[in-house]
Amino acid sequence: MSLEAGTKVQMKVERKAPFGYFLSSGDTDVLLHESDTEGEVEIGDTIDVYLYHDHQDRLAATQHTPHVLLGEFSWLEVVDIHPRMGAFLNNGMRKDLLLPADQLPEIKDKWPRAGDRVYVQLEHDKQGRMLAVLGKEEDFEEITHPAPADLFNQDVTGYVYKIIKIGAFLLTEGQHLGFLHKDETTEPLRVGQKVTARVSRVREDGRINLTMKQRKEVSYSQDAETIYVYLQNRNGRMPYTDKTEPDIIKQKFGISKAAFKRALGKLMKEKKVYQEDGWTIITENK
Template sequence: MIQLGRKQELTVVKLVDFGVYLGEKIGAGEKERVLLPKKQVPEGTGEGDVLTVFIYKDSSDRLIATTREPAAELGHLAVLKVAAVGKIGAFLDWGLEKDLFLPFKEQTKRVHEGEECLVALYADKSDRLCATMKVYHYLKKNSPYIIGDEVTGRVYEISDNFGVFVAVDNQYSGLIPKREAQGEYKVGDVLSCRVTNVKEDGKLDLSTKQKAYIQIDEDAKNVLQVIEEFAGVLPFDDKAAPEVIQREFGLSKNAFKRAVGHLLKEKRVKIEGGRIYKL
């Protein structure tokens, strides 16, 4: 059976002026055939030879074979560059003559020419190969990582309810939970994270924060820098509303209070009259 979106070995069943026809075998029972264009046919190819090819569709929506190596197969993931953006979606360079279509409805953010995005390859209702940025169901759950490991991942979706979804190594399922997702994140960001939990199903919980004792030092430096930007007097203290703290520092209220406590202990700030003063 000739499989769309897959690399497979097929037999040369007929030679023609414009290429060769490939099938699973030679014989009267042969039903499925696909054309390998002449410019793709290796020199010296003859009837009965077996070739490894990739099957996709040409601009006329006909099955066609190629000996070129695509960046992804059906159901697989790849980071691809946007070649062009049209009225109904974007087109990605995946190593074949015909660019891969990324519909607007399959984008988790609007993409622009020249940028890279993580996508999975799927077949739409018309059996055409397309790309999707909604890669959650395509990610693996058998990563080699354990709690405490440092990993690199790409943000592929952001949820107000769950947090920041990250594809670790562009292939494993990871999440920065909402409680940990302090600061600004964008789809496409490549992050350095720490594994904080490996769930029973293999999915990874992540944090961009360092281990607690390191993170408090970093947060304290951040808080002190912001106080300096307020000319040394912060117009609120650690009892401020969480949204104010998030806006000014990109920290949770608890992280802010820990950082301020650290600075108080080091006698670098003081709290007086509902304000924080740099010493």
């Protein structure tokens, strides 16, 4: 019987060792470490085990069920990052699974972090050791389905699986494929990152375009509230109006001149403030 890492096999328990048991397939002995056992193990038993390479690159066995086997796909959690080797993933076994650096973006800021999740397939390297390979767009075909039209303007959550120069691709928890253009993001994105975004378009092919930016009416309200609180903290008066220079607005309020004018316009329309001689004043102070 040919033994390969990443596969499930039946093996006979041949003998006890100080640190576990030796299992046999007939012509090959494999160590089942004590920490890899589940329940009672007796000499002479034939048991189901999963094969992997231990930290000394020896073929070993475990009774713990891995999250993904050879040739399968699964979402795995990132547990650690090595700047030269790549990302290490939790595959439900004692030894973490390596996602090599050549599978990840060239820019390390776009690499996943501990706690992120990546969609990977289990394969062998040239030495027969297990490694993870990132899923590609065509690999999602069997697990995705078209988004319904009524998903438009709804918030969805998903994980980034690919980053390109103009944006990021992600798979939502509803199993829809989405694209997030870089102009629609509010922070730099990385592979494996969990993202919540709003559906800005449901395409004819059932894929979705997304935005992380707030709806304009929400932004207007929040900016207007910020300005009003600022006024209240200045005894109801400030020397900033819709004529104030953009760099001053950005420095004082952290928003663009256009956003400031929209928010100020909202407050004036609601008659909460008015402008006079280069000042904005709370109406109740008039």
